[in-house]
Amino acid sequence: MQQKKEIINKLRSSNLRPTKQRILIAKKLFDRKETFHFTAESLNKTVNKKMQKRISLATIYNTVEAFKKAGHIREILTNTSKSYYDTNIKSHHHFYDPDKKKLTDIDYQEVVLKKIPNPPKGKKIKDLEVVISLQKK
Amino acid sequence: MQQKKEIINKLRSSNLRPTKQRILIAKKLFDRKETFHFTAESLNKTVNKKMQKRISLATIYNTVEAFKKAGHIREILTNTSKSYYDTNIKSHHHFYDPDKKKLTDIDYQEVVLKKIPNPPKGKKIKDLEVVISLQKK
């Protein structure tokens, strides 16, 4: 949960001008109790639901990309054609339900990794994601 | 490594008619020592390299989908816009190098999972994938 001032600070600290559009999008993303998962399409709907002035889809994409680069959201692996994002930027993992097309969080400590192979020379690990796909029982 | 008869049997046992195209594609995929990762695009190139008669891209896509449904290949999670497939169908995990756009196998036993949350009611686990993204050191 974040108030307008905090949101503006968050934008400023990432070298993003606090425009009307970014503030509105940031509110929808960050001014709430629980983190959640979204796509560009779902965010576009959320943001433009019964709004007098709409935000263009290009701006939705631009802003999602900017927030991702700034580390305010992260992209989640799925096998779907569209990109999924997460307002939970703490390291954690996911169930993916292909029927509902929904991600669910799994706490980081639920997954323990034994030794993993060394990354190739000159490379280090940026990120480790576990995705558990579900199916009907 | 599989010979032509084995390949035909593999196709037949999956209710796939052993057509010229499927046999040729199956040879490229399965008649080799090591498993490998590919995309529709890379497979299309491989299959149609200096070939007198080409196989259409539609058939590449159709066949990849058919082989996936039959369980002869599996799709791997990545954050790229194109789908990646694996001729290694044993349970295992991956490094992903976004610079080279290359997947590398990690043996299944390199990753150990502590208790994981129960899947939602009516759902069971279809698959668990670990993807480790790399970056320049």
Next chain:
DNA sequence: ATTCTAGTTTATAATTATTCTAAACTAGTA
């Protein structure tokens, strides 16, 4: 061998998600 037909291949069009373009707009500073 010839005929038949369901399954398959193919060229091409359509779709979908995303990115690009470049003109209009605006936040923030001078």
Next chain:
DNA sequence: TACTAGTTTAGAATAATTATAAACTAGAAT
């Protein structure tokens, strides 16, 4: 108030994939 770099926007372009429907063929039946 004027300026400008950054931002937004509508719409075009791109890229991967899927759909369409006509031509072809594997394999069974005759």
